[in-house]
């Protein structure tokens with residue numbers, strides 16, 4: 237049984253963010269039932285002839301610009317109810333389903349897909365609804381979670397012993413699949429949540445390690461639902477297999493900046509090849525003559541290959557396009573709406589997946605026999621290829637033949653390995669909203685993805701070697717990180733010391749450290765150019781912490797715990813007697829706005845004034861303009877069909893990164909005014925360069 241239907245497309249507009257509010261951006265979006273209207277205005281194209289409003293028709297339009305006005309705000313529940321209508325039933329009828337979020341960085345994809353603890357998004361809501369749905373058959377659910385970054389697939393739920401990069405293959409019955417991707421048997425929402433949290437944490441860890449952001453990768457979260465129906469009378473049984481894909485795509489503007497929208501494809505110069513090809517596939521499928529899948533080149537990128545069934549194939553698909561309401565995002569919003577409108581023309585032919593697994597097993601068994609036979613007579617040149625094919629088929633067969641009990645056992649074993657792996661990196665796998673026992677000693681990685689609800693915690697043991705080398709306990713990489721960067725030790729009494737490697741850049745509360753030093757609760761540790769940690773060791777508090785900017789290096793470590801003053805910029809919430817429960821904002825938001833008088837008095841002459849800082853930031857604005865110009869030149873080169881050399885490709889990516897980071901810093905200045913200046917002043921005073929500030933500005937967001 238099959239059903240033809242168009243990709244269902246919804247658009248959701250988010251509230252103005254701080255930067256847009258601070259800039260007093262005007263709203264260029266309005267919605268009227270299933271119409272989204274985009275207004276062009278003078279700010280968008282100064283000096284140009286004003287275009288009239290552009291209307292786009294979608295299946296659903298969600299107005300979510302002001303959550304303080306609940307009557308006019310499409311919340312998470314409404315989005316779920318509208319998009320979810322019929323979808324849970326479809327899954328249980330045996331259809332594949334795919335929901336993907338598309339839009340520029342910061343437009344609300346992750347908020348809509350994952351949501352927050354208080355406002356869960358589509359993924360948690362669909363998962364609970366799927367698990368709660370009653371079925372006449374025996375239902376089993378498996379989960380996989382992967383990310384695609386720069387055309388490489390990584391399993392977010394299997395770390396140790398696995399190849400970091402996985403390959404995509406295609407089977408004539410099962411369609412495209414990722415070889416060796418771990419499948420986890422789950423029965424409750426709690427099982428799923430644990431895997432989700434662990435997967436998100438791995439995503440953040442990898443991103444932080446690579447000095448990237450998780451928003452540059454695509455995340456594909458898949459539930460495979462199997463229902464077995466036994467017919468008591470005939471003694472036969474039938475199986476329905478369906479896949480539920482939830483896809484959080486990388487920010488779309490990268491594609492357009494690098495010449496997407498079907499205009500230009502340049503292999504080496506593409507910042508995000510996958511999105512470029514996704515745009516191409518959508519455009520192709522939207523054209524009547526191309527609707528047959530055979531005309532569409534899905535295999536040109538990993539993302540489109542894996543989404544083959546979801547786009548123009550065997551799936552019921554929903555696309556959620558997320559947009560900003562602000563005029564200064566006009567270009568990106570326009571391009572998102574054009575894409576979304578195009579996607580609406582894609583026609584899918586979803587088929588009930590009945591006994592798919594049995595059929596696949598039967599063909600695979602046949603294939604294995606055939607390949608073995610061919611191998612017997614193959615010449616050496618051919619045999620290598622045949623062996624590879626045989627291995628692929630045998631692996632897939634093995635996976636399909638696993639019993640449910642074996643799968644459960646594997647999931648348990650895998651969870652243990654994953655836990656050990658994360659712990660070996662010093663990372664807690666506790667769920668978000670972490671409650672830490674008050675005595676625990678750990679480092680909090682301030683470079684964690686600011687948009688994620690999760691934290692990277694590095695639990696300290698007696699000896700903790702930190703650096704880029706393979707023998708280190710906490711492996712970091714990036715500019716300024718030495719093979720053996722430093723060692724942090726903890727005595728049985730809970731005293732914590734940092735022993736730097738003389739030539740490595742290590743700072744404690746802004747001071748360069750070249751000898752062993754004792755660390756105290758809430759000390760801030762900077763390693764290399766990018767890493768910032770804060771120490772949680774409530775048992776060992778520095779007596780006069782905030783004024784300790786010029787702390788002497790201590791060789792005599794014994795210190796009594798004394799009255800504690802909280803660190804001015806990173807306060808952990810909760811009383812001292814409570815467990816430390818901290819929320820991201822509690823330590824990401826600067827709490828104290830004025831620079832402490834005592835910290836200024838010691839060297840007032842040499843401190844730059846706020847005006848000086850603003851002037852320096854103006855300078856950094858100028859360098860952003862210069863960066864933007866460079867970026868534009870490179871993009872133009874791409875557009876004019878010139879191939880970029882390797883150096884230029886790297887420059888393109890780096891420049892884009894710098895622009896983004898610099899913009900974040902400037903938006904903070906305009907959004908938080910003097911408060912942010914005070915913070916930057918404090919950090920500049922402690923010797924951080926403007927460039928380092930720009931690089932680390934993410935943790936102020």
Ligand SMILES: Nc1ncnc2c1ncn2[C@@H]1O[C@H](COP(=O)(O)OP(=O)(O)OP(=O)(O)O)[C@@H](O)[C@H]1O
Nearest residue numbers: 250300340341342343344345346347451486487687
């Ligand atoms: N509908 C909404 N209601 C309230 N806040 C929202 C909404 N959509 C997004 N936001 C807020 O906007 C910010 C950016 O959203 P989000 O991180 O989801 O963007 P994104 O498109 O996933 O970005 P990226 O591509 O960088 O991952 C977040 O702080 C989020 O909480």
